[in-house]
Amino acid sequence: MAEITYLEAIREALFEEMERDPNVFMIGEDIGAYGGAFKVTEGLQAKYGEARVIDSPISEIGIVGAAAGAAHMGMRPVVEMQFIDFIANAYDMLTNYVATARYRAFLPTPMVVRGPSGGYVRGGPFHSQNPEAGFIHTPGLKVVYPSTAEDAKGLMKAAIRDDDCVLFFEHKYLYRRVKGEMPSGDHVVPIGKARVAREGRDLSIITYAATVYKALEAAEQLEQEDGLSVEVLDLRTLAPLDDEAIIATVKKTNRVLVVHEDTRTGGIAGEITARINERCFAWLDAPVLRVTAHDVPLPYAPSLEDFVLPQTSDVVLAARRLAAY
Amino acid sequence: MARSATSRGGGHRASSAAATSAAPESDVSLTREQRLELYYWMRLTRSLEERLVNLYRQTKVVGGLFRSLGQEADAVGSAYALRKGDILSPLIRNLGSMLVQGASPVEILKQYMAKGDSPTRGRELNIHFGDTERGFIGQISPLGDMVPVMAGVTLTFRMRDEDRVGLVYVGDGATSTGAFHEGINFAAVQRCPLVVVIESNGYAYSTPTSKQTLARQMVDKALGYGIPGERADGNDVIATYEATKRAVDRARRGGGTSIVELVTYRRKGHAEHDNQSYVPAGEIERWATENDPITRYLARLAAEGVRDDEITAIDERVHREVDEATDIAERSGVPEPLDALEGVYADPPAAEVLWFREGKRAAVDVNERPAGWGTFDTPAKGAD
Numbered sequence: 001m002a003e004i005t006y007l008e009a010i011r012e013a014l015f016e017e018m019e020r021d022p023n024v025f026m027i028g029e030d031i032g033a034y035g036g037a038f039k040v041t042e043g044l045q046a047k048y049g050e051a052r053v054i055d056s057p058i059s060e061i062g063i064v065g066a067a068a069g070a071a072h073m074g075m076r077p078v079v080e081m082q083f084i085d086f087i088a089n090a091y092d093m094l095t096n097y098v099a100t101a102r103y104r105a106f107l108p109t110p111m112v113v114r115g116p117s118g119g120y121v122r123g124g125p126f127h128s129q130n131p132e133a134g135f136i137h138t139p140g141l142k143v144v145y146p147s148t149a150e151d152a153k154g155l156m157k158a159a160i161r162d163d164d165c166v167l168f169f170e171h172k173y174l175y176r177r178v179k180g181e182m183p184s185g186d187h188v189v190p191i192g193k194a195r196v197a198r199e200g201r202d203l204s205i206i207t208y209a210a211t212v213y214k215a216l217e218a219a220e221q222l223e224q225e226d227g228l229s230v231e232v233l234d235l236r237t238l239a240p241l242d243d244e245a246i247i248a249t250v251k252k253t254n255r256v257l258v259v260h261e262d263t264r265t266g267g268i269a270g271e272i273t274a275r276i277n278e279r280c281f282a283w284l285d286a287p288v289l290r291v292t293a294h295d296v297p298l299p300y301a302p303s304l305e306d307f308v309l310p311q312t313s314d315v316v317l318a319a320r321r322l323a324a325y
Numbered sequence: 326m327a328r329s330a331t332s333r334g335g336g337h338r339a340s341s342a343a344a345t346s347a348a349p350e351s352d353v354s355l356t357r358e359q360r361l362e363l364y365y366w367m368r369l370t371r372s373l374e375e376r377l378v379n380l381y382r383q384t385k386v387v388g389g390l391f392r393s394l395g396q397e398a399d400a401v402g403s404a405y406a407l408r409k410g411d412i413l414s415p416l417i418r419n420l421g422s423m424l425v426q427g428a429s430p431v432e433i434l435k436q437y438m439a440k441g442d443s444p445t446r447g448r449e450l451n452i453h454f455g456d457t458e459r460g461f462i463g464q465i466s467p468l469g470d471m472v473p474v475m476a477g478v479t480l481t482f483r484m485r486d487e488d489r490v491g492l493v494y495v496g497d498g499a500t501s502t503g504a505f506h507e508g509i510n511f512a513a514v515q516r517c518p519l520v521v522v523i524e525s526n527g528y529a530y531s532t533p534t535s536k537q538t539l540a541r542q543m544v545d546k547a548l549g550y551g552i553p554g555e556r557a558d559g560n561d562v563i564a565t566y567e568a569t570k571r572a573v574d575r576a577r578r579g580g581g582t583s584i585v586e587l588v589t590y591r592r593k594g595h596a597e598h599d600n601q602s603y604v605p606a607g608e609i610e611r612w613a614t615e616n617d618p619i620t621r622y623l624a625r626l627a628a629e630g631v632r633d634d635e636i637t638a639i640d641e642r643v644h645r646e647v648d649e650a651t652d653i654a655e656r657s658g659v660p661e662p663l664d665a666l667e668g669v670y671a672d673p674p675a676a677e678v679l680w681f682r683e684g685k686r687a688a689v690d691v692n693e694r695p696a697g698w699g700t701f702d703t704p705a706k707g708a709d
Binding site: 029030033034037055056057058059060061062082083085086088089122123124125126127264291292294295296297299300301302303304305306307308309311313314317318321 | 439448449450466469529530537538602603659660662664677678679681687
């Protein structure tokens with residue numbers, strides 16, 4: 001079977017779920033005839049019509065709220081944020097309304113909010129964000145952020161079938177840069193399960209999304225130049241975290257580096273470090289280290305963006321520090 | 326062209342105590358020199374964008390390129406209704422408005438090229454920058470957000486009893502946002518001296534106005550907010566100027582917030598990569614041939630007795646200025662990487678350099694330049 005891109009894998013999942021379940025429908029800005037800013041939804045309106053692939057006004061609060069209402073009625077809406085940065089507009093609807101609906105009112109809200117996320121693309125402060133941390137902190141929301149084409153498809157299908165609201169972050173740097181061969185049949189990847197992207201013995205890098213590739217590049221370099229065996233754990237789901245997989249890799253290598261593209265303060269690396277301290281501190285041979293973005297808004301100029309974001313060389317440096325501890 | 330020190334248009338200065346009603350009391354007359362100045366700003370807007378297209382094709386523009394082709398009159402004519410001390414907040418197709426307020430071509434070019442000495446020092450894209458001294462506050466990408474911000478700017482004018490007016494631009498798309506609604510309603514009840522210019526250009530990205538609102542015309546929204554509204558031909562720079570000037574004068578007189586809808590047409594895509602596949606055949610060509618704001622204005626100026634050599638002199642001046650600005654912008658360097666950490670707060674002055682980057686002046690040896698943001702026209706690459 002031919003390989004398809006990360007973007008095509010997401011589109012394939014959307015087609016299959018629309019086909020499988022008539023309750024699945026989409027709302028978003030420019031997603032219909034135009035197929036979306038990145039063309040993720042291309043062809044869906046042609047096949048399923050304007051009633052199930054709805055071009056909306058520029059109204060993030062409106063479409064997220066409408067999705068919630070439809071979800072209460074048994075529909076399974078998939079809402080596109082044209083850029084995930086604009087999810088900030090729907091923050092109230094997601095955190096105050098959607099996230100609390102099941103708990104306070106026993107209302108199921110099975111919906112997906114998806115959108116292009118992340119930097120390394122010279123998109124500047126409003127087309128590059130990684131706003132996952134604010135939502136991870138909100139009980140009631142699930143957060144998924146795949147790195148491979150296979151996971152992008154399988155997790156999208158799982159997200160649409162999930163009985164709660166899933167925020168589905170798609171890394172735009174990966175959209176057309178990574179490819180994968182889709183497993184045959186109904187390929188669903190469970191939410192809440194991490195993936196060992198590379199087996200190793202000497203130290204572990206825990207990461208997700210685009211920095212999985214920075215970690216893999218670093219692991220290769222460390223093996224070649226230092227003879228280090230580096231394990232890379234791709235979290236895939238950020239809420240709920242796969243504690244079991246995190247603990248397993250800690251117990252295996254005893255040295256952990258957490259890498260993420262999000263800014264440092266309040267980023268998920270802090271949460272992972274705390275969980276490791278609580279659950280398996282005695283297994284550590286070194287303090288848990290972090291490589292993250294600097295605590296600034298993401299600037300536009302290449303020299304600036306590259307300085308703010310974590311790079312492969314940073315991962316290598318940090319891993320060496322950890323190995324030598 | 327030097328910005329006139331007092332009032333750009335009309336020179337009318339109504340007493341702020343005089344008017345409580347929305348009765349028109351506005352001098353919208355323009356001198357011959359001012360009429361030529363309007364042409365200069367429109368021509369400069371178009372020529373500067375044409376230069377940016379060349380630079381974009383040479384991959385010297387780092388991010389996307391946003392055109393205002395066909396909308397030069399609405400941008401220039403509306404901004405021209407303000408005077409020194411007034412503040413506007415532009416949108417992505419208001420390059421002309423910013424030029425009128427005093428933004429320079431070299432600033433625009435450096436912004437697009439992400440230069441270290443650009444107005445935002447490489448932090449922000451395209452025309453996302455401002456200067457409150459010159460009278461413009463930079464936009465952000467989420468649409469409608471500048472409406473409440475400008476409500477606050479003009480609330481301050483009112484609180485300090487200053488004789489100043491604010492103007493904020495939105496497109497037809499932004500009128501669908503919560504920020505637009507809350508901002509204009511707040512400004513209205515507070516009677517802020519704010520003019521909300523709605524540029525109806527037919528499309529928000531690919532979405533036609535018919536999918537944005539069922540209102541017959543954008544200016545109808547004024548009724549719901551209880552404020553005056555006026556609609557004008559945005560491709561007629563004089564009509565645009567006059568309608569905006571009436572609203573600006575009303576605001577200055579204490580008449581509060583109002584809407585000016587300018588009807589125009591977006592002849593290029595949302596950004597340069599957008600192939601406009603969603604536009605009905607012939608529509609763009611029809612506007613280009615029948616309703617180009619510069620062509621229309623040139624015909625009007627000729628009928629008023631402006632000579633060809635006067636126009637040629639302005640054109641030559643514009644070309645010279647764009648050439649000179651390009652040379653200067655191209656010579657500028659890229660930002661120093663460490664500058665990325667400065668100025669998140671007043672105090673501390675810079676964010677901490679993270680431990681793995683200590684002592685380093687740069688993160689990588691080569692700053693890769695992806696062909697785009699990964700939007701659909703970017704060629705597929707192998708795994709990174």
